[in-house]
Amino acid sequence: MSALTIQARLPLADFALDVDLHLPGRGVTALFGASGSGKTTLLRCVAGLSRAAGRVEVNGERWQDDGRGVFVPTHRRALGYVFQEASLFAHLSVRDNLFFGQRRVPPGERRIAADTAIGLLGIGHLLDRRSATLSGGERQRVAIARALLTSPRLLLMDEPLAALDAARKLEILPYLERLHDELAIPVLYVSHALDEVMRLADHLVLLEAGRVRASGPCAELLARVDLPLAQGEDAAVRIETTVAGHDEAYQLTRLDFAGGSIRVTRMARAPGERVRLRIHARDVSLALSAEAPSSIVNRLPARIAGFSAAAHPAHCLVSLDAGGVPLLARITRLSKDQLGLAAGMAVVAQIKSVALLG
Numbered sequence: 001m002s003a004l005t006i007q008a009r010l011p012l013a014d015f016a017l018d019v020d021l022h023l024p025g026r027g028v029t030a031l032f033g034a035s036g037s038g039k040t041t042l043l044r045c046v047a048g049l050s051r052a053a054g055r056v057e058v059n060g061e062r063w064q065d066d067g068r069g070v071f072v073p074t075h076r077r078a079l080g081y082v083f084q085e086a087s088l089f090a091h092l093s094v095r096d097n098l099f100f101g102q103r104r105v106p107p108g109e110r111r112i113a114a115d116t117a118i119g120l121l122g123i124g125h126l127l128d129r130r131s132a133t134l135s136g137g138e139r140q141r142v143a144i145a146r147a148l149l150t151s152p153r154l155l156l157m158d159e160p161l162a163a164l165d166a167a168r169k170l171e172i173l174p175y176l177e178r179l180h181d182e183l184a185i186p187v188l189y190v191s192h193a194l195d196e197v198m199r200l201a202d203h204l205v206l207l208e209a210g211r212v213r214a215s216g217p218c219a220e221l222l223a224r225v226d227l228p229l230a231q232g233e234d235a236a237v238r239i240e241t242t243v244a245g246h247d248e249a250y251q252l253t254r255l256d257f258a259g260g261s262i263r264v265t266r267m268a269r270a271p272g273e274r275v276r277l278r279i280h281a282r283d284v285s286l287a288l289s290a291e292a293p294s295s296i297v298n299r300l301p302a303r304i305a306g307f308s309a310a311a312h313p314a315h316c317l318v319s320l321d322a323g324g325v326p327l328l329a330r331i332t333r334l335s336k337d338q339l340g341l342a343a344g345m346a347v348v349a350q351i352k353s354v355a356l357l358g
Helices: 039-047 094-102 114-121 136-148 166-182 194-200 218-222 333-339
Strands: 003-011 016-024 028-032 053-058 061-065 079-082 154-158 187-191 203-208 211-217 236-247 252-257 260-265 274-280 284-287 298-309 315-322 325-332 346-351
Touching: 003 039, 016 039, 016 203, 016 211, 028 039, 028 194, 039 053, 039 079, 039 154, 039 187, 079 136, 094 114, 094 136, 114 136, 114 166, 136 154, 136 166, 166 194, 187 194, 194 218, 194 236, 194 274, 203 218, 211 218, 218 236, 236 260, 236 325, 252 274, 260 298, 284 325, 298 325, 315 333, 315 346, 325 333
Parallel strands: 028 187, 028 203, 079 154, 154 187
Antiparallel strands: 003 016, 003 053, 053 061, 203 211, 236 252, 236 274, 252 260, 284 346, 298 315, 298 346, 315 325
16 A cells, blocks of 8 residues: 655754654645744755655655665655745746746656646646746645646645745645645645645644654544644534535535535535545534524534533633534533533534635
8 A cells, every 4th residue: 555654763953853754645734733833844854955864765765775875865766845935947938837847857757747737737828938927826836737747756845835925825726725636646735724724634644742642534633623623713613525416596515425415605615525524623613402593504414423612711612523524613601501511412413604715
């Protein structure tokens, strides 16, 4: 089975990086944590730019194994690296920037065609432009395409959206999703932005002071109340849904998942498409019955799995099971007591349509 093995030990000024990871060999793995937690250092160790003690193996290709005296230098590792800044050659056109990367790869070893990379990133109309005339989002799309044209076995992305404003981030995220959906190249994606992680990541590694606090499927870790992800204002779960249809009269889209159906503001998605839906704990309220009329459209049967403390002493987190899909609700402790909520109790989870984001 394809897999990434990363073992790295490296003393740093404030702490020691010490990780032992076995990750999926395809899809997006996000390295998430606060600034200074070791995310970028770990990425540099994988690339061979920082020499840590340990082992790096990418889908059967050994790049480092100290036990066997193996260390492949960076320029011989089949990887693509995308940084915060695009670092394009200002004196070259977009076309020449792209083919600068491709020329590093012998023709017989090229696994990604230029037309494929250009199409995936939507940059065909930019090919004759000078890189200095591009917007920040356009530069990053060109940088990603250039990295792909090196035919990497692993794509490393170090906070590629950190230097962009909110509008440019929204512009580029759909292109990153296309890479995820259409290419089999595994991606290590460094970020401290939870919204990016929720949208892109299949697997999540939570780093704290150079060590792995948790590693596992993204949806599972987001729902774990013992991790700091659930304690912040943006605490949320992510569920995998399918577009079931659209209500044109009310401009709503129905999404089906294992726990039922959810209606959201009309999405430009075709029936049958998969959508990752983010549901914030703050946007989930609880009721004892679905019989009373309510302005909240989405009312799902659920069962209380447990309770935990929230960051604010007035609140508590409620872990819910909706047809095998985990949800989180953040409510006041007063509401918990007034409703007489207890573990194992059947409740109705109420979720506002206007609060939901794909």
